[in-house]
Amino acid sequence: MAFLPPPPQSKTRPDIAIFLYGATSGGAPRRALTLAREFAKRGFEVDWVVANPDAPLAERVPENVRAVALDGVVSKWAALRRRKPLALRAAIPALGRYLSRENPRVLLSAANSAHFSAFLAHRISRSGTKLALRICTHLSGGTAGTSRAPRPVARALARLFVPRADFVIAGSQSVASDLVALTGIARERVSMVYNPVVDATVAERAREALDHPWFAAGEPPVVLSAGRLVAQKDYPTLLRAFAALRPKLSARLVILGEAKKPERRQRLLDVAKELGVADDVDFPGLVANPYAYMARARVFALSSAFEGLPGVLIEAMACGCPVVSTDSPGGSSEVLDGGRHGELVPVGDAEALAGALERSLTSEPDRKALRERAGAFSVDAGVAATLSALDLPPSLSSGRPS
Template identity: 30%
Template sequence: MHGTEESRVVLVLRDLGVGGAERVVVRLANYLAGSGVDTHLVTLVGAGPLAAELNGDVRLHDLAAGKVRNAVVPLYRLLARLRPVSLMSTLPQVNAVAVCVARLLPERPKVVVREANDPRHEAPYSRRLGAAMRRLLAAAYRRADLVVAVSQGVKEGVEEAYGVDPAKVVALPNASLDDGVLARAGAELRDDWYDRLAKRVVCVARLSAQKDHATLLRAFGQLDAGPGTGLLLIGSGPLETEVRALVDSLGLGGRVKIVTQETNPFRWLRTADLLVLSSRWEGSPNVLVEALALGVPVVATDCPSGPREILADGEFGELVPVGDAAVLAAAMRLALSRPTDAERLVERGRDFHIESVGPRWLAALLPR
């Protein structure tokens, strides 16, 4: 079902690689199209594997510009032709480009930018956002019609770090779940190491400083949960070499497995006994919702921001201090030893299903 020009929405992102932001945008695009909105999705540098998950009513435009900065002119030409009533972008560099291009259009759409991280906490751990980039983002976000923050903590960070009028910033939860997640969780999985474990601890996270795998590995080393307990790390990233070296130095080689190429982590997560997230900071981590939706208990750091909001102040999972391996180990030990009320976790996960949060996103995107 295709909508009309009066409801035409364009969603812009870098690519459709397998990432949290990309999955959220694909879910949102499918929901909008299914709601009768004329939905267009634009990738600036290339499509990617998640393009296969778009339904037939979403029109995909791949600019294949190679780099985000090379997409400015092609994006302008496409938007001038499509004349959308609303434009939404996600991820910092793409947001800056989208706002700048939209201001040049002869018919300016409503401009919505999605922010997934708290800029107050991201900067100390990353060099991606230099001073010039931060100034550019502040200017862009102040010129957007609406900034959608994925949690209350991110909302406060955008207002403080970028000086955006609080009236122009709204906290909307990620569309972290759809029925496809549950379907993909049922995919066949055969892995001798994983199959023989008595207890399965899983972490799905990029191998980066933000995710603090070092604390997780040290905590797992202190767990003393028996030889039948294993830790599975799913993810790739710049610290892969360091993470593998730490596994070896801690003597955990036989008890830890790292899977770097996996487009369907849900099939591993479905039979996990525990999901652990040891991040230093977050925005609104989708993997916590995905674990809850599959009835898997969760232990997460009480980092800024997102985990506390998703887990409702610890009601639906354990929250531990950032960087404290001993406390993390104790929380993991407790979670593995007590019975799980899976139905209660599943119900909480459904609060973040696209059918639950989609109407709020639809209201935010379409002009009144």
């Protein structure tokens, strides 16, 4: 995907400009890539506007989506050093110029870290663009785009900019409730739209070959987890739970996901060594096809301290993999329907998590029911609901928006 740095004015006014730091491996960027692809498939003119065009998944930006790298020396310097907050702040003037020049119908800020920058750029642009904020996780857990500010300041800023957006989309009922409590926005102004997660490609890719010795026939069962190696995911609790499980059952633990800084991965390895389970724990990093792992794992574990709508839980269920999760602030309980489709345990409780893993490993899963539940979070439903929340037609066969 070739980025335009910056582009000339397009011949056609963009319908939707999706703004975020870049195509990193987190859940919000991956859902944004899905939205970009599906919006374009439905006939919308889509711009992918980022501060960092060289993020790990940049090659996944669809060819029929115009990729725009925001200019600016400081922003480029910060992006090169993967300093997301600085890169997003430094990109505000360039984003404002983009909005003034291109005047897209909607600017969709697609990740919590981008919202404050999107708000300021929108204000200075004085364009006719509508501002939409897609709130991915609890703002009270890590307030939108202001994580480096003291929490009272961050919350005050959220109360300033969230109610001033034209459209506000929450990724789960729990996130919507948190948003109302934190910012004072009226509940009727918040659209609740589940993430677009499951389509036919999940099952197709789940059947692809997997080159990892631990998943070969006859090997001990594998507990799988996936997500960035960040504090939010609370992998130390998962490691402690696995260590408590190992004396009772032979098993292995695989944690997929990248570490922004190598020392984060090393710290987790050190924890595994201290617990005496390092030989049975693997960190493969960012993998091209996590679904092949999910289809072959015996159980998927989510140990997060907070979430929005955890797509990895849904993806694992779509692959027929049993799941256990912390009952963290966010949408985990919604995904699992209050525990009907997988055990929920208290946040930070390694003993409870170990017990849930043991019960899952020693019982026979209903894989059909898991796949059916995951189908409630389909790409088609999520995209249609997002377009409706943005006051746009289901496709441009219904007429180009005015």
